[in-house]
Amino acid sequence: MPRGGPRDEAVPGTPTPAADEVGYRGPTACAAAGITYRQLDYWARTALVEPSIRPAHGSGTQRLYSFRDILVLKIVKRLLDTGVGLQNIRVAVAHLRGRGVADLAGMTLMSDGASVYECTSYDEVVDLVQGGQGVFGIAVGAVWREVEASLGTLQGERTDTGETLFRHHPGDELARRRRERAG
Template sequence: MAAQQIGYRGPTACAAAGITYRQLDYWARTGLVEPSVRPAHGSGTQRLYSFHDVVVLKIVKRFLDTGVSLQNIRTAVQHLRESGFRDLERTTLMSDGATVYECTSPDEVHALLQGGQGIFGIAVGVVWRDVESALSQLHGERVDTGETLIGQNPADELARRRNRAV
């Protein structure tokens, strides 16, 4: 675990993703989006969500708002989970309302649009930046110390990771 790993409590995750606490709780209990930093262990323990978790919560919300069924969203989230959320910020998720497609290049997006049916897309990079902006205004928590961080920008840690990977 990173020395400065940051987690976000339920109310903060809800505010950043634009969802209700009831949705958050239901999605955690049914395994749609579970907190990866610290799951709830009985009554009174605080779930902690990672930055990636909050991005996925906001993606789920956007799909629900456009009419995609929870079953299809669940399949898409499972696929993202299995891929290890690789290049999430460079991904576009497309849907025709029945199926969710993961596109990682403009050619893949173009190929889907050639089908002639109505398609909508979620540019995950835009969602990523929205969540970064929202969380920079909210409270995070250092996992190792429990210290509350106000206005902690998750982009700082993500930028360090990207620079190391290049």
């Protein structure tokens, strides 16, 4: 997948990554990514997007997805919805797996419906659009914020203890009331 210049430093004003010690079960990943459980299961079985925290091993085990996994799931869904072929999506996913966190937050994925391109600057986006063919873009930082907002109302679990966690944003009155009732 073509890419712009290197981006090794943190990008000011971009979303911060979710804590590494929090994982999300399949139904939560589906809700946050806007996909069905059937899609999630198929993508895991075909190695399109596998859970990085805990894969399923046999009957009854629960997959556990990281924040980054869910971000990639949502991007895959958007690419599929716009008609990008599965082979090109696999290339894009492999590329996303190899990128740093700051890279993900600052990139825009552009597609002409056939290929997927990484753009890390305004000039790269303009160059691609000026090529004369129709393109669409996915600002990964915006998708990141959408996933964060979705997960803010859903439960995760600690990867070290298995303890259920309810993530919430400060000032989230409904989440505060749920915690009070639960505990």
